Amino acid sequence: MSLTVVFEHAGGGEPIEYLPGQFLTLWIPGKAGLVPRNYSLSSSPHIDDDLHVTVQRVLGGRASTWIHDELSPGMYIDADGPTGVFTPGDLTLDLTLVASGSGIGPIVSILKSALAAGTGKVNLLYLSRMDDAPFAEDIEALALEYEHRLTSTVWNSHRRGRIPVEQLRAFLVGGAGRELYLCGSTSLMNACAELAVDSGYEQHQIHREDFLSGTDPISDSLPRVVKAKVQLFGETHTWAWNNEAVLLESMLEQGIAAPFSCRSGICSACQCRVVAGDVVMNRADGLDPEQIEQNIVLACQSHAMSEGVELDFDI
The missing domain is CATH 3.40.50.80 (Nucleotide-binding domain of ferredoxin-NADP reductase (FNR) module)
Incomplete structure (x- = not known):
């Protein structure tokens, strides 16, 4: 089941500019406060007056469930963007x-x-x-x-x-x-x-x-809690990673001073290398194919797909 949410600019004024294929980062209420989730825009800046995102309900997905069950007309929600590089440079091409x-x-x-x-x-x-x-x-x-x-x-x-x-x-x-x-x-x-x-x-x-x-990183296919080991600035950190949070969120909750900037997968300030285990990213806009081949991931977009994940920020 999918749901299309239409957003108006709360501040009024000029329409929000964006490119076709870009996405919004929505800040969704969670147990530990607001958490960022990226959703692609399904609207067109050349046709639609407002911003649209279409969200598919994912079994066990906290963010998609909240949007389907709790979000209602008239509510305000914090959002970053639009941003993203999955967009045509020239619309006149075939x-x-x-x-x-x-x-x-x-x-x-x-x-x-x-x-x-x-x-x-x-x-x-x-x-x-x-x-x-x-x-x-x-x-x-x-x-x-x-x-x-x-x-x-x-x-x-x-x-x-x-x-x-x-x-x-x-x-x-x-x-x-x-x-x-x-x-x-x-x-x-x-x-x-x-x-x-x-x-x-x-x-x-x-x-x-x-x-x-589903653009919702929390699903039953992911382990809920994993043992994480991270090398950062010459120090080793080990903790139980609650996989409902992306790696960056979990590190910050543990008081680990992970590097970051945009938190939307664009700037690549939080990149690190997977040394052991398997990791999946929600988006990889900030990485080129060569980096992905070298097991580089973005902490702000990463969830564990296996137990015993080890990552190295000192790359």
Whole structure:
């Protein structure tokens, strides 16, 4: 189940400026106070007057549950941003867009913007397990309005099963020269990126937005408490990491003076290397592919995926 929340600027005045595909950092009430959670904007700065985020309810997800059950019209909520680099540099170019699940949020923001403010053609592939997939009706309406510029496929994986690799390949073939934007499951993005290179895309044409499914980092797939060991400024710190908090939050709660600045995954001031164990990031905008290959993560975006996690800030 998904819910679209519309935000008005509490201070009034000029509309908040942002780029299609960017995200907001919402400060969600929690047991230990306000905690930051990143949600992609599903609105378009070229069409919509206000900011929209579309939140899928995640089983066991504290943030998404609070938004679905507690957030109501008229309430105020603190937010940082908008920010993020998953955004087209030129809306006049031809685009290929691939989304699955809640990854449709930033993709539909880019889609609406490219059609409203651009001149290029857009190919869209959207995979969803839901019969009433979010934005499916909007996409159908856009396909009629921009019939000569938009080609769209909404694939119901609940009814039709996993999309065949050959069908993915056929969707990407002929896209050389286009910019490719991927947002969804890691397996889908990896498969599309590999097929895209085989189909003639250059690496610099492939853009992906990496974040945990549902854009809500607290789910039953993550261990609740893990033993964490961190090397920072030549000192070793060990504690029980409550995995409901990202690494940076947990370190600050322990009185560990971790380096940070934006807390939104952009500035990379809190980067560290995973020495042992497995870590997943909500977003990785502040890192390049080479850093990710070297097991560099951002503390403000990281949750443990295994027991016995060790990290080194002295890199």
